[in-house]
Amino acid sequence: MTEPHSDPAVLVEHLHQRYRTRVAVDDVSLRVDPGEILGVLGANGAGKTTTVELIAGLRRRRAHDRGTVRVFGLDPQRDRARLREILGVQLQTATLHGDLTVRELIDLYRTFYPNPRSREDLLGLVDLHDHQRVRFDRLSGGQQQRVSIALALTGRPRLVILDELTTGLDPRARRRMWDTIEQIRDEGCTVILVSHAMDEVERLCDRVILLDKGRVIASGAPTALVREAGVTDLEAAFVALTGRAIELEEESA
Ligand SMILES: Nc1ncnc2c1ncn2[C@@H]1O[C@H](COP(=O)(O)OP(=O)(O)OP(=O)(O)O)[C@@H](O)[C@H]1O
Numbered sequence: 001m002t003e004p005h006s007d008p009a010v011l012v013e014h015l016h017q018r019y020r021t022r023v024a025v026d027d028v029s030l031r032v033d034p035g036e037i038l039g040v041l042g043a044n045g046a047g048k049t050t051t052v053e054l055i056a057g058l059r060r061r062r063a064h065d066r067g068t069v070r071v072f073g074l075d076p077q078r079d080r081a082r083l084r085e086i087l088g089v090q091l092q093t094a095t096l097h098g099d100l101t102v103r104e105l106i107d108l109y110r111t112f113y114p115n116p117r118s119r120e121d122l123l124g125l126v127d128l129h130d131h132q133r134v135r136f137d138r139l140s141g142g143q144q145q146r147v148s149i150a151l152a153l154t155g156r157p158r159l160v161i162l163d164e165l166t167t168g169l170d171p172r173a174r175r176r177m178w179d180t181i182e183q184i185r186d187e188g189c190t191v192i193l194v195s196h197a198m199d200e201v202e203r204l205c206d207r208v209i210l211l212d213k214g215r216v217i218a219s220g221a222p223t224a225l226v227r228e229a230g231v232t233d234l235e236a237a238f239v240a241l242t243g244r245a246i247e248l249e250e251e252s253a
Pocket residue numbers: 019022023024042043044045046047048049050051
C-alpha cells in the first residue's frame with residue numbers, strides 16, 4: 001500500500017487504557033485519513049468503545065495511561081472545545097432529553113454549532129419527517145437511534161464516530177443509514193464505524209481494524225483481510241483471525 005500524503009484525520013499511537021487491573025486497550029495504533037471510513041471490529045469487550053471514546057475525548061486519562069491521540073492535530077483531552085466543533089458522536093449510551101420532541105432536539109443541537117445543517121436536511125437524512133413532533137421518549141428504539149445519528153451530524157462534523165450504527169434497525173432503515181453515511185463521506189466527512197455487522201462493514205468501510213483483548217490483531221481493506229485469511233467473507237475472516245465468532249462474549253481475564 002502506498003503512503004497517504006495528506007495529514008491524518010485521526011492518529012492514535014501506542015494507546016493504553018487500564019481500568020483497575022483490567023487492560024481495556026493495549027498498545028493500539030491506528031490512522032484514519034480524511035474522507036475514509038474505518039471500521040472497528042471485535043467481540044464484546046475487545047476494547048472498541050474504549051478506543052473510540054478516547055478518540056472522542058470522552059474518557060478521562062490518567063498519568064499511567066500511555067499513548068497519544070490526535071484528531072485533525074487536536075489533543076482530545078486538552079482541546080475539548082475545538083474538538084467539539086469538528087466532531088460528531090453517536091454512542092451506544094446516548095442520553096438525551098426525553099421530554100423534547102424530535103424537532104425540538106434538533107433545533108436545540110443546531111444552536112450548538114456555527115453552521116449547522118438545516119432541520120429539513122437532518123430529518124431527511126434519518127427519514128424522520130413523519131415523527132418530528134413526537135417526544136423522544138415515545139419513539140421506538142430504532143427511531144431514537146436515528147435521532148442520535150441526526151444529532152451527531154448536526155454540526156457538519158469533519159469526523160463522525162458511530163458506535164453500532166444500525167444495531168436494532170429494520171432492514172429498510174439500515175439501508176437508509178448506509179446511504180446517509182455514504183452521502184456524508186462524499187461531502188468529505190471522515191467516519192469511524194464500530195460495528196458487529198459484517199455486511200455493513202463490507203459495504204461501507206475502506207479499511208477495518210480488528211481488535212482482540214485490547215490489541216489490534218489485523219487491519220486492512222475488508223477484501224484484503226478476507227484474501228489473507230484464505231476465506232470467502234469477512235465473518236469467516238474474523239473467525240479465522242480470532243478463533244471465535246463475533247457474537248461470543250470474551251471470557252473474563
Ligand atoms: N468504565 C469502565 N470501568 C471498568 N471496566 C471497563 C469500563 N469500560 C469498559 N471496561 C472494560 O474494558 C474492556 C473493554 O470494554 P469496551 O466497552 O471498550 O469493549 P467493546 O469492544 O466496546 O465491547 P462491546 O462490543 O460489548 O461494546 C471490557 O473488559 C470492559 O469490561
